[in-house]
Amino acid sequence: MKTLGLYIHIPFCVKKCIYCDFLSFPDRFGQCEIYFKALEKEIERKSKQFKHYTVDTVFIGGGTPSSVDTLFISNIAIAIKDNFKIAKDLEFTIESNPGTLTRHKCLDYMKVGINRISIGLQSADEKILKFLGRIHTYEDYADSILAAKTAGFKNINTDLIFGIPGQSLDSFKDTLHKTVSAGITHISAYSLIPEEGTPLFDMLESGKVPYPDDGIDREMYHYACEFLEKSGFEHYEISNFAVKGCESRHNLKYWEEKEYLGLGLGASSFYDGKRIKNTTDMDTYLKGKDEYIEDIKIDKETEMKEFMMLGFRKTKGPDPADFKVKYRIDMYEKYRIDLNILRGKGLIDFKLEKGKPVGFPLTEKGLDFANEIFERFV
Ligand code: SF4
Known part of the structure; x- marks a missing residue:
C-alpha cells in the first residue's frame, strides 16, 4: 500500500508579521466556523480518491493553527481518522505560535493524537521580535515550551530566522543558546528572504531600514551549523537540524518527492505525477467546490529533475x-x-x-x- 502525507492549511493569524507572505489573514476569525466546515467536507470528498493509501504523516500548518479554538482542530483530526487509513506510527504535527498556546490546548491536541508540535520563536531578542511584528515575547515562548512539555509533547520543533535587519551575530547566538537549552528535538533556522509585497520589502526598498549584510548572514548560518551539531543536532537539511530520529518525516516527503495531499485554502498537493494547488480565494473555497489555481501533470523528465533539485x-x-x-x-x-x-x-x-x-x-x-x-x- 502506498503512503501519503496530509497537509492541512489554517489561514488565520492574530496579526500579520512584517515579513510574511504566507496565505494568512488577521481579520477573518469570524469565518472560522464556515472555513472548518468546508475543510471537513473537503477531507470527506477527497479522501475517496486515496482509499489505496495509508496516511503516515499529517501536518497542520498555517497561518497559526493554535490561534483557533481547539474544537476546530479536534474535529479536523477526527475527520482525518474517519476518512483515511492511518499508519500506526503516524507523525502528526501542529504549528503554533507563542501567545496563542496554552497547556489546555496542548492537552486537547494530544488527546486527538497530535504528537509533534512546532513553535515559532524566530528570535529571543525582544527588539527583533517587535521589529518583525511578532505578537509574543521570549517569555511567552518559554511558557509555550513548558505548556507543551507538561502536556506530554516529546517531539518539539522551534522555528528561527536569521539575517534580520538590525540583528547582530551576538543576538542570534543568544537565540540559538536559549533555544537549545529549551530541550527541544528539532530546529528550523531560515535566512530571511524579503518577499515582494510585504511591509518589510517596502521598508528595505525605500531605504527606511538597511538590507542585512550578506557576510553576517553567512556567519550566522555557519555558527548555527557548528553550534547545533556540537549540541547534538544532526544537520539533515540546509535549514533543518534534528536530534537523531526526530527529523520531520512530513517535510522529508517534500524533499524526497513523495506523495502528499494538501487540504484547505491554497494548499499544494503532489500525487499521481501531478502538482495541484487549491484556490487562494476564500470566497471561492468556502463554496465547497474543488477549484485549482494549478493542476499540472508533470512529465517524467521534469519529475526526475525535481527529484534531484529537492533532494539536494x-x-x-x-x-x-x-x-x-x-x-x-x-x-x-x-x-x-x-x-x-x-x-x-x-x-x-x-x-x-x-x-x-x-x-x-x-x-x-x-x-x-x-x-x-x-x-x-x-
Ligand atoms: S505568525 Fe507566521 S503565518 Fe502568521 S503572519 Fe506571522 S509569519 Fe505569517
Whole structure:
C-alpha cells in the first residue's frame, strides 16, 4: 500500500508579521466556523480518491493553527481518522505560535493524537521580535515550551530566522543558546528572504531600514551549523537540524518527492505525477467546490529533475537507491555531466562504494551556494 502525507492549511493569524507572505489573514476569525466546515467536507470528498493509501504523516500548518479554538482542530483530526487509513506510527504535527498556546490546548491536541508540535520563536531578542511584528515575547515562548512539555509533547520543533535587519551575530547566538537549552528535538533556522509585497520589502526598498549584510548572514548560518551539531543536532537539511530520529518525516516527503495531499485554502498537493494547488480565494473555497489555481501533470523528465533539485536540499543529497526504484535508471548514468560539474566546483562530494558513486552529499560550499546546484536541474 502506498503512503501519503496530509497537509492541512489554517489561514488565520492574530496579526500579520512584517515579513510574511504566507496565505494568512488577521481579520477573518469570524469565518472560522464556515472555513472548518468546508475543510471537513473537503477531507470527506477527497479522501475517496486515496482509499489505496495509508496516511503516515499529517501536518497542520498555517497561518497559526493554535490561534483557533481547539474544537476546530479536534474535529479536523477526527475527520482525518474517519476518512483515511492511518499508519500506526503516524507523525502528526501542529504549528503554533507563542501567545496563542496554552497547556489546555496542548492537552486537547494530544488527546486527538497530535504528537509533534512546532513553535515559532524566530528570535529571543525582544527588539527583533517587535521589529518583525511578532505578537509574543521570549517569555511567552518559554511558557509555550513548558505548556507543551507538561502536556506530554516529546517531539518539539522551534522555528528561527536569521539575517534580520538590525540583528547582530551576538543576538542570534543568544537565540540559538536559549533555544537549545529549551530541550527541544528539532530546529528550523531560515535566512530571511524579503518577499515582494510585504511591509518589510517596502521598508528595505525605500531605504527606511538597511538590507542585512550578506557576510553576517553567512556567519550566522555557519555558527548555527557548528553550534547545533556540537549540541547534538544532526544537520539533515540546509535549514533543518534534528536530534537523531526526530527529523520531520512530513517535510522529508517534500524533499524526497513523495506523495502528499494538501487540504484547505491554497494548499499544494503532489500525487499521481501531478502538482495541484487549491484556490487562494476564500470566497471561492468556502463554496465547497474543488477549484485549482494549478493542476499540472508533470512529465517524467521534469519529475526526475525535481527529484534531484529537492533532494539536494538534504545534506546527504538525493538518494540514488530511491531514484533507481522510482525511475528504473541509475542516477549517476542519467546526470553524470551535471554531477561531475558540481563536484568540480566543490559543491558536492561523491560517496564511493567499490569505485562507484552511491551518494552525492553537499559540501560546506554547497550549503552556501545551494542555488547553483538547484539551477542545474531547473
Ligand atoms: S505568525 Fe507566521 S503565518 Fe502568521 S503572519 Fe506571522 S509569519 Fe505569517
